[in-house]
Amino acid sequence: MKTKEEARSNLEASIAFIPDRYRAGVNKADWATPAGSEQAERNYADAVSKAVAKKSRQAAVKRVSNSEWQSRASEKGGAIIGERIRGALDKQAAKWGPIYDRVQSDVARLAPRTTDFRSNITNRVVGTVESWKKHAGKL
Numbered sequence: 001m002k003t004k005e006e007a008r009s010n011l012e013a014s015i016a017f018i019p020d021r022y023r024a025g026v027n028k029a030d031w032a033t034p035a036g037s038e039q040a041e042r043n044y045a046d047a048v049s050k051a052v053a054k055k056s057r058q059a060a061v062k063r064v065s066n067s068e069w070q071s072r073a074s075e076k077g078g079a080i081i082g083e084r085i086r087g088a089l090d091k092q093a094a095k096w097g098p099i100y101d102r103v104q105s106d107v108a109r110l111a112p113r114t115t116d117f118r119s120n121i122t123n124r125v126v127g128t129v130e131s132w133k134k135h136a137g138k139l
Contacts, residue, residue: 106135
């Protein structure tokens with residue numbers, strides 16, 4: 001039997017090959033058909049019901065202290081978040097930009113601001129939020 005060190009060494013040596021093999025596997029896979037099936041939906045609903053009944057989410061949260069979560073999130077997230085945002089800029093512009101333009105157009109047609117905060121909330125804030133929800137397809 002291999003030692004833990006040998007297993008680690010073998011895994012480390014395979015790192016150079018893994019990305020291309022992973023991409024090849026992904027390119028051959030059909031994720032959407034089985035994941036979008038009625039059976040998959042029933043399986044998901046059953047699993048969620050069981051997790052809720054067992055309070056699995058709450059138990060998992062309690063296994064990690066807040067300070068441990070903060071440390072891990074800071075180390076892992078802090079190291080990659082800028083790169084991920086940079087990589088998403090084109091997608092953000094393509095998806096969010098047209099929504100923003102429509103909201104901006106709607107806001108320009110709202111009643112003018114007044115000195116009464118309640119009137120501004122009713123006539124401007126509510127209209128702005130409704131516009132965001134409508135154009136994002138969530139109304």
